[in-house]
Amino acid sequence: MRLANKVAIVTGGARGIGKAIALNLAEAGANVAICDVQSGEDTAACIEELGRTALALQVDITDKSQVEEAVGQILSKWGKIDILVNNAGITRDGLLMRMKESDWDAVLDVNLKGAFLFSQAVLRPMLRQRNGRIINIASVVGLMGNPGQGNYAASKAGLIGFSKSLAREVATRGVTVNCIAPGFIVTDMTDALTEAQKKSLMDQVPVGDMGQPNDVAAAVRFLASPCARYITGQTVNVDGGLVMD
Ligand SMILES: NC(=O)c1ccc[n+]([C@@H]2O[C@H](COP(=O)([O-])OP(=O)(O)OC[C@H]3O[C@@H](n4cnc5c(N)ncnc54)[C@H](O)[C@@H]3O)[C@@H](O)[C@H]2O)c1
Numbered sequence: 001m002r003l004a005n006k007v008a009i010v011t012g013g014a015r016g017i018g019k020a021i022a023l024n025l026a027e028a029g030a031n032v033a034i035c036d037v038q039s040g041e042d043t044a045a046c047i048e049e050l051g052r053t054a055l056a057l058q059v060d061i062t063d064k065s066q067v068e069e070a071v072g073q074i075l076s077k078w079g080k081i082d083i084l085v086n087n088a089g090i091t092r093d094g095l096l097m098r099m100k101e102s103d104w105d106a107v108l109d110v111n112l113k114g115a116f117l118f119s120q121a122v123l124r125p126m127l128r129q130r131n132g133r134i135i136n137i138a139s140v141v142g143l144m145g146n147p148g149q150g151n152y153a154a155s156k157a158g159l160i161g162f163s164k165s166l167a168r169e170v171a172t173r174g175v176t177v178n179c180i181a182p183g184f185i186v187t188d189m190t191d192a193l194t195e196a197q198k199k200s201l202m203d204q205v206p207v208g209d210m211g212q213p214n215d216v217a218a219a220v221r222f223l224a225s226p227c228a229r230y231i232t233g234q235t236v237n238v239d240g241g242l243v244m245d
Contacts, residue, residue, distance in 0.1 A: 002028055002029065002225040002226060002227070003025060003028040003029040003030040003082075003083075003221070003224060003225060004028075004029035004030075005029065005030075005031070006025075006029065006030040006031070006082040006083055006224070007030065007031050007032075007033070007074070007078045007080055007081050007082050007083070008022075008025045008030045008031070008032045008033070008081075008082065008083035008084070008085065008224065009032075009033045009035060009071075009074060009081060009083070009084045009085065009118070009122065010022040010025070010032060010033070010034055010035070010085045010087055011035045011036065011059075011061050011085065011086055011087050011088040011114065011118060012035075012036055012061075012087045012088025012089065013032070013034035013035065013036055013040050013043050013085075013087065014034060014036035014038040014039060014040040014042070014043055014056075015038070015043075015187075015188060016187035016188055016189065016213060017087060017137065017182065017185060017187055017213045017216050017217070018034075018036070018043075018085070018087040018088065019042075019043045019046075019213070020212075020213030020214050020216065020217040021085055021087060021213075021216065021217045021220045021221075022034055022043050022047060022054075023043070023046055023047065023050070023217070024214065024217035024218065024220065024221050025083065025085075025217075025220070025221060025224060026046075026047040026050045026052045026054070027050060028221050028224075028225070029052070030052065030082075030083065030224075031047075031052050031053040031054065031078060032044075032047050032052065032054050032055075033054070033055040033056075033057060033070070033074045033077075034054065034055070034056045034057065035057050035059040035061065035067075035070050035088075035118075036056075036057075036058065036059065036088065037058065037059070037060050037061075037088075038058075039056065039058065040056035040057070040058075041056045043056065044056040053077075053078075055073065055074060055077055057070045057073060057074075061088050061110065061114030061115075061117060061118060062109040062110055062113055062114050062117070063117075064117050067114075067117045067118055067121050068121050070121075071118075071121040071122060075125060080125060080129060081122045081125050081126060081132070082126075082129075082131065082132060082133065082224075083132070083133045083134075083135070083224045084118060084119065084122045084126075084132070084133070084134045084135070085135045085136075085137065085220055085224075086114065086115035086118055086119065086134070086135070086136045086137065086159075087137040088110060088111075088114055089110060089111045089137065089139075089155075089189075090106065090107060090110045090111065091107065091149065091152050091189065092104075092106055092107050092151060092152075093148045093149055093152070094148060095147065095148055096150045099150065099151060103151060104150075104151045107151040107152055107154075107155050108151065108154065108155050108158075110155075111152070111155035111156065111158075111159065112155045112158045112159055112162070115136055115159055115162065116162065119134055119162075119166060119177075122134070123170070123175075126170075126173075126174075126175050127170065127173050127175060129174075130173055130174040130175075131174045131175070132170075132174065132175035132176070133175070133176055133223065133224045133228075134163075134166065134175065134176070134177040134178075135177075135178055135179070135180065135220050135223050135224060136159050136160075136162070136163050136177070136178070136179045136180070137179070137180055137182065137216070137220075138156040138157075138159045138160050138163075138179040138180065138181045138235060139152070139153075139156040139181055139182060140181050140182065140183045140237060140239050140242055140243050141153045141156055142155075142156025142157040142158075142159065142160055142181065143156075143157070143160075143181060143235075143237075143243050144242075144243060156181075159179060160179050160181075160235055163177045163178065163179045163233065163235075164177075164233045167232040167233035168233065171232055171233075176223075176228065176229070176231060176232035177232060177233065178223050178228075178231060178232060178233065178234050178235070178236065179234070179235040179236070180216060180219050180220060180223070180235070180236050180237075180238055181235050181236070181237045181238070181239065181243070182211065182215075182216045182238050182239060183205060183211060183237070183238065183239025183240055183242040183243070184198075184201050184202075184205065184210045184211065184239070184240075184242075185210060185211040185212065185213060185215070185216060185238075186210050186211070186212055186213070187213060190210070198210070204242060205239070205240040205241065205242050206240060206241035206242070207240030207241055208240070209240065210240075211238060211239070211240060215238050216238050219236050219238050223236070
Protein backbone atom coordinates (compact mmCIF):
# COMPACT_ATOMS: atom_id res chain seq x y z
CA MET A 1 0.00 0.00 0.00
CA ARG A 2 2.70 2.42 -0.98
CA LEU A 3 0.16 4.89 -2.33
CA ALA A 4 -2.16 4.95 0.71
CA ASN A 5 -4.23 8.16 0.75
CA LYS A 6 -2.59 9.54 -2.38
CA VAL A 7 -4.84 11.27 -4.90
CA ALA A 8 -4.34 10.33 -8.54
CA ILE A 9 -5.83 11.58 -11.81
CA VAL A 10 -5.89 9.24 -14.81
CA THR A 11 -6.91 10.74 -18.14
CA GLY A 12 -8.55 8.31 -20.55
CA GLY A 13 -9.26 6.02 -17.59
CA ALA A 14 -12.63 4.77 -18.88
CA ARG A 15 -11.10 1.79 -20.67
CA GLY A 16 -7.93 0.09 -21.91
CA ILE A 17 -4.58 0.96 -20.43
CA GLY A 18 -6.02 3.93 -18.50
CA LYS A 19 -8.54 1.72 -16.72
CA ALA A 20 -5.79 -0.76 -15.77
CA ILE A 21 -3.67 2.13 -14.46
CA ALA A 22 -6.56 3.52 -12.38
CA LEU A 23 -7.27 0.12 -10.81
CA ASN A 24 -3.62 -0.65 -10.19
CA LEU A 25 -3.10 2.70 -8.40
CA ALA A 26 -6.26 2.06 -6.35
CA GLU A 27 -4.96 -1.40 -5.38
CA ALA A 28 -1.86 0.36 -4.06
CA GLY A 29 -4.08 2.59 -1.90
CA ALA A 30 -4.75 5.68 -4.03
CA ASN A 31 -8.07 7.48 -4.50
CA VAL A 32 -8.54 8.09 -8.20
CA ALA A 33 -10.26 10.60 -10.49
CA ILE A 34 -11.03 9.36 -14.00
CA CYS A 35 -11.10 12.13 -16.61
CA ASP A 36 -12.37 10.89 -19.95
CA VAL A 37 -14.66 12.01 -22.78
CA GLN A 38 -16.46 8.70 -22.23
CA SER A 39 -18.18 7.78 -18.99
CA GLY A 40 -15.69 6.56 -16.41
CA GLU A 41 -18.41 5.32 -14.05
CA ASP A 42 -17.53 1.66 -14.63
CA THR A 43 -13.88 2.24 -13.66
CA ALA A 44 -14.99 4.35 -10.67
CA ALA A 45 -17.28 1.53 -9.45
CA CYS A 46 -14.37 -0.96 -9.64
CA ILE A 47 -12.19 1.45 -7.64
CA GLU A 48 -14.86 1.75 -4.96
CA GLU A 49 -15.09 -2.04 -4.79
CA LEU A 50 -11.42 -1.97 -3.84
CA GLY A 51 -12.36 0.26 -0.88
CA ARG A 52 -11.05 3.54 -2.28
CA THR A 53 -12.91 6.67 -3.29
CA ALA A 54 -13.28 7.63 -6.95
CA LEU A 55 -14.59 10.46 -9.10
CA ALA A 56 -15.64 9.98 -12.73
CA LEU A 57 -15.52 13.26 -14.63
CA GLN A 58 -16.50 13.67 -18.26
CA VAL A 59 -13.75 15.90 -19.63
CA ASP A 60 -12.40 16.69 -23.08
CA ILE A 61 -8.72 17.14 -22.27
CA THR A 62 -8.21 19.43 -25.27
CA ASP A 63 -10.44 22.07 -23.68
CA LYS A 64 -8.60 24.27 -21.14
CA SER A 65 -11.75 25.38 -19.29
CA GLN A 66 -12.99 21.77 -18.91
CA VAL A 67 -9.57 20.69 -17.61
CA GLU A 68 -9.43 23.55 -15.07
CA GLU A 69 -12.99 22.83 -13.96
CA ALA A 70 -12.13 19.14 -13.44
CA VAL A 71 -9.00 19.93 -11.42
CA GLY A 72 -11.09 22.33 -9.30
CA GLN A 73 -13.62 19.55 -8.58
CA ILE A 74 -10.86 17.09 -7.66
CA LEU A 75 -9.25 19.61 -5.29
CA SER A 76 -12.62 20.33 -3.63
CA LYS A 77 -13.19 16.60 -3.08
CA TRP A 78 -9.78 15.60 -1.77
CA GLY A 79 -7.86 18.85 -1.16
CA LYS A 80 -4.72 17.74 -3.03
CA ILE A 81 -3.36 16.03 -6.15
CA ASP A 82 -0.33 13.75 -5.84
CA ILE A 83 -0.23 11.86 -9.14
CA LEU A 84 -1.22 12.80 -12.68
CA VAL A 85 -1.18 10.16 -15.41
CA ASN A 86 -1.59 11.69 -18.86
CA ASN A 87 -2.81 8.57 -20.61
CA ALA A 88 -5.64 9.63 -22.96
CA GLY A 89 -4.58 9.27 -26.57
CA ILE A 90 -5.96 8.73 -30.05
CA THR A 91 -4.75 7.62 -33.49
CA ARG A 92 -5.82 8.94 -36.91
CA ASP A 93 -3.48 6.95 -39.14
CA GLY A 94 -2.65 7.68 -42.75
CA LEU A 95 0.36 8.06 -45.03
CA LEU A 96 1.61 11.62 -44.91
CA MET A 97 0.92 12.27 -48.59
CA ARG A 98 -2.78 11.83 -47.90
CA MET A 99 -3.07 12.88 -44.25
CA LYS A 100 -5.81 15.40 -43.61
CA GLU A 101 -4.86 18.50 -41.66
CA SER A 102 -7.77 17.75 -39.31
CA ASP A 103 -6.24 14.31 -38.51
CA TRP A 104 -2.88 15.93 -37.76
CA ASP A 105 -4.53 18.52 -35.49
CA ALA A 106 -6.80 16.05 -33.67
CA VAL A 107 -3.91 13.74 -32.70
CA LEU A 108 -1.61 16.57 -31.63
CA ASP A 109 -4.45 18.18 -29.66
CA VAL A 110 -5.36 15.11 -27.61
CA ASN A 111 -1.97 13.44 -27.24
CA LEU A 112 0.22 16.50 -26.69
CA LYS A 113 -1.84 19.60 -25.89
CA GLY A 114 -4.07 17.58 -23.53
CA ALA A 115 -1.00 16.58 -21.50
CA PHE A 116 0.21 20.19 -21.47
CA LEU A 117 -3.15 21.51 -20.24
CA PHE A 118 -3.51 18.89 -17.50
CA SER A 119 0.11 19.22 -16.33
CA GLN A 120 -0.23 22.99 -16.14
CA ALA A 121 -3.49 22.72 -14.18
CA VAL A 122 -2.03 20.40 -11.48
CA LEU A 123 1.37 22.01 -11.19
CA ARG A 124 0.51 24.75 -8.68
CA PRO A 125 -0.92 22.39 -6.03
CA MET A 126 1.95 19.93 -6.60
CA LEU A 127 4.62 22.61 -6.26
CA ARG A 128 2.92 24.03 -3.18
CA GLN A 129 3.02 20.63 -1.44
CA ARG A 130 6.57 20.06 -2.77
CA ASN A 131 5.58 16.62 -3.95
CA GLY A 132 4.09 15.27 -7.13
CA ARG A 133 4.37 12.68 -9.86
CA ILE A 134 3.52 13.32 -13.50
CA ILE A 135 3.60 10.22 -15.68
CA ASN A 136 3.00 10.57 -19.41
CA ILE A 137 2.04 7.62 -21.58
CA ALA A 138 4.06 7.99 -24.79
CA SER A 139 4.72 5.13 -27.23
CA VAL A 140 7.59 3.24 -28.83
CA VAL A 141 6.32 4.86 -32.04
CA GLY A 142 7.59 8.20 -30.66
CA LEU A 143 11.08 6.62 -30.50
CA MET A 144 11.12 4.50 -33.69
CA GLY A 145 8.62 6.16 -36.03
CA ASN A 146 6.04 4.12 -37.92
CA PRO A 147 4.80 4.46 -41.48
CA GLY A 148 1.25 5.83 -41.49
CA GLN A 149 1.62 7.34 -38.03
CA GLY A 150 3.46 10.63 -38.68
CA ASN A 151 0.98 12.58 -36.55
CA TYR A 152 0.98 10.00 -33.73
CA ALA A 153 4.79 9.65 -33.73
CA ALA A 154 5.18 13.44 -33.62
CA SER A 155 2.77 13.70 -30.70
CA LYS A 156 4.52 10.95 -28.70
CA ALA A 157 8.05 12.21 -29.44
CA GLY A 158 6.77 15.66 -28.46
CA LEU A 159 5.47 14.24 -25.19
CA ILE A 160 8.92 12.85 -24.40
CA GLY A 161 10.60 16.23 -25.06
CA PHE A 162 7.89 18.01 -23.08
CA SER A 163 8.43 15.65 -20.13
CA LYS A 164 12.18 16.19 -20.07
CA SER A 165 11.76 19.98 -20.13
CA LEU A 166 9.16 19.99 -17.37
CA ALA A 167 11.25 17.52 -15.34
CA ARG A 168 14.11 20.03 -15.40
CA GLU A 169 11.80 22.92 -14.44
CA VAL A 170 10.38 21.26 -11.31
CA ALA A 171 13.10 18.83 -10.18
CA THR A 172 14.15 20.87 -7.14
CA ARG A 173 10.54 21.12 -5.95
CA GLY A 174 9.82 17.43 -5.29
CA VAL A 175 7.91 16.87 -8.53
CA THR A 176 9.10 14.18 -10.96
CA VAL A 177 8.05 13.87 -14.59
CA ASN A 178 8.58 10.65 -16.53
CA CYS A 179 7.25 8.86 -19.60
CA ILE A 180 6.33 5.29 -20.26
CA ALA A 181 6.64 4.08 -23.84
CA PRO A 182 4.42 1.03 -24.32
CA GLY A 183 4.95 -1.27 -27.29
CA PHE A 184 2.05 -3.37 -28.57
CA ILE A 185 -0.52 -3.78 -25.83
CA VAL A 186 -3.82 -5.69 -26.14
CA THR A 187 -6.54 -2.98 -26.11
CA ASP A 188 -9.33 -1.60 -28.33
CA MET A 189 -6.67 0.57 -29.99
CA THR A 190 -4.68 -2.45 -31.22
CA ASP A 191 -7.82 -4.55 -31.88
CA ALA A 192 -8.09 -2.63 -35.14
CA LEU A 193 -4.91 -4.37 -36.47
CA THR A 194 -5.35 -7.36 -38.79
CA GLU A 195 -3.94 -10.78 -37.81
CA ALA A 196 -1.27 -10.35 -40.52
CA GLN A 197 -0.25 -6.95 -39.12
CA LYS A 198 -0.10 -8.39 -35.58
CA LYS A 199 2.06 -11.31 -36.77
CA SER A 200 4.52 -9.05 -38.54
CA LEU A 201 4.76 -6.82 -35.46
CA MET A 202 5.27 -9.79 -33.14
CA ASP A 203 8.19 -10.95 -35.29
CA GLN A 204 10.02 -7.81 -34.10
CA VAL A 205 9.25 -8.28 -30.39
CA PRO A 206 11.93 -10.37 -28.60
CA VAL A 207 9.43 -11.54 -25.96
CA GLY A 208 7.24 -12.75 -28.86
CA ASP A 209 3.90 -11.69 -27.43
CA MET A 210 1.73 -8.60 -27.01
CA GLY A 211 1.74 -6.84 -23.64
CA GLN A 212 -1.25 -6.52 -21.32
CA PRO A 213 -2.61 -3.20 -19.97
CA ASN A 214 -1.43 -4.25 -16.52
CA ASP A 215 2.18 -4.47 -17.72
CA VAL A 216 2.00 -0.72 -18.37
CA ALA A 217 0.05 -0.08 -15.15
CA ALA A 218 2.72 -1.82 -13.05
CA ALA A 219 5.37 0.55 -14.39
CA VAL A 220 3.12 3.54 -13.64
CA ARG A 221 2.60 2.29 -10.10
CA PHE A 222 6.35 2.07 -9.58
CA LEU A 223 7.03 5.55 -10.98
CA ALA A 224 4.19 6.95 -8.82
CA SER A 225 5.61 5.39 -5.66
CA PRO A 226 8.16 6.74 -3.18
CA CYS A 227 10.61 4.12 -4.57
CA ALA A 228 10.99 6.25 -7.71
CA ARG A 229 11.75 9.55 -5.94
CA TYR A 230 15.18 9.84 -7.62
CA ILE A 231 13.97 9.06 -11.16
CA THR A 232 12.94 11.99 -13.36
CA GLY A 233 13.06 12.94 -17.02
CA GLN A 234 13.20 9.28 -18.07
CA THR A 235 11.31 7.16 -20.57
CA VAL A 236 10.63 3.59 -19.46
CA ASN A 237 9.92 1.22 -22.35
CA VAL A 238 7.29 -1.44 -21.64
CA ASP A 239 7.55 -3.22 -24.97
CA GLY A 240 8.81 -6.80 -24.64
CA GLY A 241 12.26 -5.64 -25.78
CA LEU A 242 11.12 -4.07 -29.08
CA VAL A 243 13.28 -0.99 -28.55
CA MET A 244 16.68 -1.38 -26.93
CA ASP A 245 18.83 1.72 -26.58
N1 LIG B 1 -2.58 0.01 -27.01
C1 LIG B 1 -1.30 0.11 -27.34
O1 LIG B 1 -0.71 -0.82 -27.89
C2 LIG B 1 -0.52 1.36 -27.04
C3 LIG B 1 0.83 1.38 -27.37
C4 LIG B 1 1.57 2.52 -27.10
C5 LIG B 1 0.97 3.60 -26.49
N2 LIG B 1 -0.34 3.56 -26.18
C6 LIG B 1 -0.91 4.75 -25.54
O2 LIG B 1 -1.56 4.38 -24.34
C7 LIG B 1 -2.65 5.27 -24.08
C8 LIG B 1 -3.92 4.46 -23.87
O3 LIG B 1 -4.15 3.67 -25.01
P1 LIG B 1 -5.30 2.57 -25.10
O4 LIG B 1 -4.78 1.51 -26.00
O5 LIG B 1 -5.79 2.20 -23.74
O6 LIG B 1 -6.41 3.40 -25.91
P2 LIG B 1 -8.00 3.37 -25.86
O7 LIG B 1 -8.44 3.95 -27.15
O8 LIG B 1 -8.49 2.01 -25.47
O9 LIG B 1 -8.33 4.39 -24.66
C9 LIG B 1 -8.05 5.76 -24.76
C10 LIG B 1 -8.99 6.51 -23.81
O10 LIG B 1 -8.74 7.91 -23.99
C11 LIG B 1 -9.99 8.58 -24.01
N3 LIG B 1 -9.89 9.84 -24.77
C12 LIG B 1 -9.70 10.01 -26.09
N4 LIG B 1 -9.75 11.31 -26.41
C13 LIG B 1 -9.98 11.99 -25.25
C14 LIG B 1 -10.14 13.36 -24.94
N5 LIG B 1 -10.10 14.33 -25.88
N6 LIG B 1 -10.36 13.71 -23.65
C15 LIG B 1 -10.44 12.76 -22.68
N7 LIG B 1 -10.29 11.44 -22.93
C16 LIG B 1 -10.07 11.06 -24.20
C17 LIG B 1 -10.91 7.59 -24.72
O11 LIG B 1 -12.28 7.90 -24.48
C18 LIG B 1 -10.47 6.26 -24.12
O12 LIG B 1 -11.17 5.94 -22.94
C19 LIG B 1 -2.71 6.20 -25.30
O13 LIG B 1 -2.03 7.40 -25.02
C20 LIG B 1 -1.97 5.44 -26.37
O14 LIG B 1 -1.42 6.29 -27.35
C21 LIG B 1 -1.10 2.46 -26.45
